Amino acid sequence: MHRREIRHLYYEVMPKDEQPKDKQPSIPALPVRQWLRTWEEIKFDESQHRRRPPEQFYVASIRANQLRALCDIHRRSSSHKGSRKSDLGVQRRHNEERSEEIAEFVQHGFPWSALSGADRRSGRYDDLKKPGWLPTAIVVNVLLPDDVREGGAVAPNDIVKISQTGTFAEITLPEGMSSNWKPKQTAPVEVIDGQHRLWAFDENTDEDFELPVVIFHGLDVSWQAYLFYTINIKPAKINTSLGFDLYPLLRTEDWLEHAGGPTIYRESRAQELTEALWSYPKSPWHQRIDMLGDGGRRSVTQAAWIRSLLSTFVKKWESNRVPIGGLYGAPAGADQAVLPWTRSQQAAFLIAAWSHLRDEIAVTEAPWAAALREEYPEADGDVAFAGPTTLPNTDQGVRAVLSVLNDLSFVRADELDLRNWPASDFAEGTSEIGLSESLRSLSTLRANNFLREIATELASYDWRTYGAPGLTDSQRSSKARFRGSTGYRELRQDVLSHLANGRNEQIAEVASEVLSMLGLDRR
Structure with missing residues (x-):
């Protein structure tokens, strides 16, 4: 079902007096509840950045340029004077070459993306052009108003809100959201997994290319590191040392200590x-x-x-x-x-x-x-x-x-x-x-x-x-x-x-x- 059809259905099942007015751009989403009774036995500790997580996440389709703007890695200007004391290294290191490779793949698929510039220009390999699908979901976290990153929180007008009525949820984007929108302070969304796919897109592009997105709401930073580990390192068995480069916060996670991480x-x-x-x-x-x-x-x-x-x-x-x-292997000083x-x-x-x-x-x-x-x-x-x-x-x-x-x-x-x-x-x-x-x-x-x-x-x-x-x-x-x-x-x-x-x-x-x-x- 197309996103527009889902959105239409969403409004049909809602009472008319409860339907939101289109003052701010919004995106329909499907809630996915994942919570077991045995999880109540887990020790949730806010002091260790592992507060109790939400019992559900959401699945949505979002335009790549919109999501890119919401997660802008260049969100802090040089004039920002705030303390960095609460920056826990959530944003992982970005490999620009990897994103450029994905951008080429999106345009014309594989193996065209692996050809040299001269081979592409020659015209001899035009028959190799194919769609560059990205069906795997980007995993993100929407920050709560009180969440602090890099010494600051999200500006009130930049907060991304999530509400649910019945079967569907509504993700309300910041006011004035457009392709050239920029957050006033801290970006309201942070990428847990898939940043190289996301950064393959220019935030200024007008092309209607959508990405599947799994959205957590208020997931604490230690759980984000845990989620990255279980997605990328544990099942794939990639080099553990490289994993700690990609997500430095993992170097301080005590839950990995027992597993030898x-x-x-x-x-x-x-x-x-x-x-x-x-x-x-x-x-x-x-x-x-x-x-x-x-x-x-x-x-x-x-x-x-x-x-x-x-x-x-x-x-x-x-x-x-x-x-x-x-x-x-540890936090770098008092911050x-x-x-x-x-x-x-x-x-x-x-x-x-x-x-x-x-x-x-x-x-x-x-x-x-x-x-x-x-x-x-x-x-x-x-x-x-x-x-x-x-x-x-x-x-x-x-x-x-x-x-x-x-x-x-x-x-x-x-x-x-x-x-x-x-x-x-x-x-x-x-x-x-x-x-x-x-x-x-x-x-x-x-x-x-x-x-x-x-x-x-x-x-x-x-x-x-x-x-x-x-x-x-x-x-x-x-x-x-x-x-x-x-x-x-x-x-x-x-x-x-x-x-x-x-x-x-x-x-x-x-x-x-x-x-x-x-x-x-x-x-």
Whole structure:
């Protein structure tokens, strides 16, 4: 039955005095009730963004340009001054190339959409043109008036209303809704699944191309992440790590913890980051990580790197017991916003930080570095950074550096605007071109200067190991604390104290804040 016929039937079954006046554009919809008595046993927790969901959703047919305007991803102007404290990363990362591919498919179907531009223009393949149907539903959520996204709610005149009388429902769109309509504040509709199909359409197009849409009304953000997971990841068994890139909010979902989701993500991601540090030609750790765990090599093993990343950057969300979470697996600081970084961005951040440390140690004239260079005058490379008796080339030292970098970056995530570092078109994985592009992009950001300043302060710390030649008895006794399993915590505290007592006021301030948050004393 055509939408117009449904709409006509809808008005026929309604009493005339209840029929809505056409002051605002509206769309008929079919309610679908899905609720079981056993679901009453579920623990709904609004504090965890899992308030009780509605007992039904709706199925409708909406013009693509209208839905695109209602879900406009560019809804916030540069003049908006609102806080981002409630932005929980509902909007997933958008791949423009994917949407462009779908747009070509819609126009002339497959395999025409896969042809090169020259082949299309040649006329030899015109017989391959076919309809580009998109029968699979877009899944969206209509926000309630009190729902907050990106620090703000939907403007009163932009609210999408849903009412039901009898068999059918009516979705009333904002006043003045047209192809060039824009929301005044937060967009009233958010896409849960199907954003690449939707963004294949230009909001200014006048073509009457409709999309099937499944509409939830007031679905809390944690349920949206859950719905995305069950639609895309669980049945299809796609790469779990990629799933966490597409929907960063999944990184903090405790319901996945019991199923091994975040554990699988964290372990997989830690291994990917380690491999990127080892394989990228310009990385300070290029070919310097023992990837196979062979005995006798004087380099940090892959397993040690993975353990250190799991304890730092890919650590679980913060809690009362662990006040500072991992930058890559948790909300980025006090604003509770999950970083939507891709794998190449995460790896590039680590490569940049270690590169700054290598470069700063290379130029330092600190007594500890000079002493090591005097002891190993014939060594290849800088023994102060990569020698046999320097902590940055040990398990404990790697853990300490990663801990400090994560701690300081996590606490200053808002000020550094880490969430708004855009991913490049080549940032899907950890290819060399993806890493190079992410490093180039990072070099223009304030965060890069922050990492350089940390490295400058770290270079003045005495990184010699317990077994380094030339140490005094007092120095050797002090460094004995860093040996064994307790050495990780001791070295982290010692390095943080060094930064807190350093010359750089900004770094000293944030290091002091970290020590306080961790309940550690400054030495």
